[in-house]
Amino acid sequence: xxxxxxxxxxxxxxxxxxxxxxxxxxxxxxxxxxxxxxxxxxxxxxxxxxxxxxxxxxxxxxxxxxxxxxxxxxxxxxxxxxxxxxxxxxxxxxxxxxxxxxxxxxxxxxxxxxxxxxxxxxxxxxxxxxxxxxxxxxxxxxxxxxxxxxxxxxxxxxxxxxxxxxxxxxxxxxxxxxxxxxxxxxxxxxxxxxxxxxxxxxxxxxxxxxxxxxxx
Numbered sequence: 665x666x667x668x669x670x671x672x673x674x675x676x677x678x679x680x681x682x683x684x685x686x687x688x689x690x691x692x693x694x695x696x697x698x699x700x701x702x703x704x705x706x707x708x709x710x711x712x713x714x715x716x717x718x719x720x721x722x723x724x725x726x727x728x729x730x731x732x733x734x735x736x737x738x739x740x741x742x743x744x745x746x747x748x749x750x751x752x753x754x755x756x757x758x759x760x761x762x763x764x765x766x767x768x769x770x771x772x773x774x775x776x777x778x779x780x781x782x783x784x785x786x787x788x789x790x791x792x793x794x795x796x797x798x799x800x801x802x803x804x805x806x807x808x809x810x811x812x813x814x815x816x817x818x819x820x821x822x823x824x825x826x827x828x829x830x831x832x833x834x835x836x837x838x839x840x841x842x843x844x845x846x847x848x849x850x851x852x853x854x855x856x857x858x859x860x861x862x863x864x865x866x867x868x869x870x871x872x873x874x875x876x877x878x879x880x
Contacts, residue, residue: 839865
């Protein structure tokens, strides 16, 4: 193992600017979750239906200190704050990539590199020179994953809404529940009803084969 200190690096993917933090965070947290919705089943209790994964959140506190240099610490913190600024050309704030240490091997346990956007920022200035220049700051940052993992996309591909497919109705199924299953939105039951000439979306026959149309 290399004894070299690796700094956390932040790259603005829109401008290409890349810089390292002054001090590595002492800890970080990764928040991950999945989405579930109730699927109505006639005469039975609702059944939980998995509808996909949520975007990960990376939370940490960054520390900046320029007291020895007697320089304005905002020269460094402003780079982080700029990640919240709206870009008129791309119609959003910039995408960023956070890297720390050697190239990550990938897989479900790799937290870095983390590609996302800055969701929230809290700046706290805690030390000042005699003229009021801030020289020490703590920044609480939350980054939101920009794209869902490839594994998640592959897992949900069979039920993607851009392909027409068939579904065999089970006892207790409703169109809203089937819409939640295939479109991840129970409100999108009308395209299924219209395609299959279903008059009552809450009354289906077990064994009935429905065509699930693709939607934009």
